[in-house]
C-alpha cells in the first residue's frame with residue numbers, strides 16, 4: 001500500500017450494550033498506533049468527539065436493537081458502511097438484555113419505572129443481523145482483543161479473518177488444560193461454545209460460561225443430557241444457557257424446550 | 264546403591280543384561296539428560312491429573328499418585344508405597360512435544376515489490392521424554408510411519424523426533440480404560456525406547472530394573488550408580504507386568520474392528536452415537552496417533568509481514584472437511600463415523616496397521632463418556648458393554 005493511498009475509514013457504533021467491546025479496541029494499547037496508521041478513525045465517540053462524515057469503509061457495530069429508533073438507525077449505519085462487522089454478544093445474539101425475549105416487557109416496565117409510558121422500547125432485544133445484512137459477526141462477551149485485531153487486519157489485507165467456529169474444547173486441549181468436566185466433575189459449556197476466548201475459564205478451573213455463544217455444531221441437548229447424568233438439574237441448565245447469548249438460536253431452543261418439558 | 268558407578272556404560276541393545284538403579288540413580292539420570300542439553304519432560308500431577316511437563320528431577324514426579332479412569336471420568340488417587348509411576352496415561356502424550364499444538368512454519372517480510380522469506384527458525388532443544396508407556400511408545404512409532412508415508416515429511420517434526428530421547432516405563436496399575444493387551448502395545452514397553460524401566464517397590468527397596476535400548480540410552484547411564492539385575496529382580500519385574508496385563512479387561516480385536524466398520528457405513532448405530540456426541544473434538548486431541556493439522560496465515564496490520572502457522576485440527580471441526588461451498592461432513596453422525604472408521608479401519612488401508620494403540624484416552628477424556636470399544640461392540644452386534 002503506498003502512502004499516497006487514502007487510509008480506509010473506520011467507524012464504531014453503539015447500540016444497546018455496555019461499551020465493553022468498544023473498549024477492547026482502546027485496550028489494544030500496543031497496536032493502537034499501528035491501527036491509527038492503517039485506518040482513519042472517522043467516527044468513534046468513545047475515543048474522540050471529532051467525527052468525519054460517512055460513508056465509512058469499515059463499521060464496527062456494538063450492541064443490540066431494543067428500541068424502534070435503533071431499528072431505524074441501524075439501517076442508516078448500514079447504508080453508510082462499505083463493510084459492517086458486528087462485535088460482541090449483544091450485536092451478534094441480542095446480549096444479556098435478550099432475557100426480555102423470554103419475559104413480558106410490559107410487566108418489567110410496570111415494575112421498574114414510575115411512569116412506564118415514558119419508555120419506548122421493543123419487546124425483544126435482537127442482533128444486528130436480524131435487521132440488516134452483516135459482513136462478519138465477531139462473537140464474545142466481551143470480544144477477544146486478538147480476534148478484533150485479526151478482523152481489522154483481515155479487512156485491511158483483503159483476506160478472510162482467521163476466526164474459527166469450532167468448540168472451546170479445541171482451544172482448551174491446545175492449551176494443555178486438564179478438562180474440568182472429566183477430572184473435576186464441573187459443568188462446562190465448552191463442548192457447545194464457539195471458540196475465541198482461548199478457553200479462559202477452564203484455564204482457571206472454571207466451567208465455560210458460553211460467552212461466545214453456540215459453536216458451529218453446538219448440540220445443547222446432548223450436552224444437557226450428559227450434564228444431567230453428572231448431576232446438573234434442569235433449572236441450572238436453563239440458567240447456564242440463558243446468559244449473554246440466551247437468544248442465540250441453539251441456546252434459546254434448548255432452554256425453551258427444557259422450560260416447557262421439565263424432567 | 265552398591266556396585267559400580269558410572270563410567271562403565273552397560274552395553275546397548277536387546278538381549279543385554281538389565282541393570283538396576285535406585286531412585287537417586289533415576290534422579291541423576293534425569294539431571295544428566297538436562298546437562299546434556301535435553302529439555303526433560305515427564306509426568307507431573309497438576310490440576311487433578313497427571314500431565315506432561317518440564318521436570319528437574321524425581322522430586323517433580325508424582326510419587327504415590329495413581330489414577331482411576333472410566334468413560335468420561337478421570338480422578339487422581341493415592342497409592343501406597345510411593346511409586347513414581349503408579350499412574351497410567353493422562354490427557355497429554357508425546358505428540359504434544361514432537362508436533363506441538365501451534366508452531367510457525369515460515370514467515371516473510373515485504374521487500375519493495377517482492378518479499379523475503381525469513382530463514383528457518385533455529386531448532387528447539389531436543390526433548391527427553393521420561394515415563395513413556397507402552398501404548399505411547401507404539402503411538403510414536405505410528406506417527407513415524409505416518410510421516411514416512413508423506414511425500415513431504417515435515418523437517419522440524421522429523422528432526423524433533425529423531426533427536427528425542429525416550430525413557431519408557433512398564434505399567435503396573437492399568438486403568439479401566441486401558442486395552443493395550445488387545446493392540447499388543449503394553450503394559451510392557453516395547454521397542455523404540457532408549458531406556459525402559461520397570462519400577463519395583465517391594466521389600467528389597469524402591470528401585471528400577473532398566474533395559475537399555477540404544478547406545479544413547481547406555482550413555483545416559485554413565486554417571487549413574489547401577490548394578491546388574493539379579494534373577495530375583497527380573498522375576499519381580501516380570502510379575503509386575505504380568506499382574507498388570509491380567510488386570511486389563513477391556514477388549515478390542517483390531518482386525519475384527521477393521522472388518523466390522525468397513526461393512527457398516529450405514530449402520531443405524533451411528534445415529535445413536537450422534538445423539539450423544541458433542542462434536543467437541545476432545546477424543547481426537549487427546550489421541551496420541553491423531554495427526555491432522557491446519558494452517559493459518561497471520562499478517563501484521565501494515566501488511567509488511569506474514570507468517571504461516573500450523574495448528575492441531577480435528578475431523579470434528581466443520582472446516583476440516585470444507586470444500587468450496589460447504590463442509591463435506593456436515594453432521595455429527597458423519598464426523599463420528601469418520602473418526603472411528605479412520606482410526607480403526609481405513610488406517611489399515613492407508614498405513615497397513617490399526618491407528619489405535621489402546622491407550623483409552625479418547626474414552627476417559629470424552630466429556631460425553633463415549634467409549635469407542637463399546638461403540639464398535641454395538642456395531643458388531645457383539646455382547647459387551649453397551650453404550651450409556
Ligand code: SF4
Nearest residue numbers: 169172179180188190
Ligand atoms: S474443560 Fe470444558 S472446554 Fe475444556 S475440554 Fe473440558 S469440556 Fe471442553
Ligand code: SF4
Nearest residue numbers: 550619620622623625
Ligand atoms: S483411538 Fe482412543 S484408545 Fe486408541 S490410541 Fe486413540 S485415544 Fe488411544
Ligand code: SF4
Nearest residue numbers: 398434437441443449
Ligand atoms: S494402555 Fe497399557 S501401556 Fe497404555 S497406559 Fe494403559 S496399561 Fe499402560
Ligand code: SF4
Nearest residue numbers: 540541543544546629
Ligand atoms: S466422541 Fe466424545 S470427545 Fe469425541 S467429539 Fe464426540 S463427544 Fe467429543
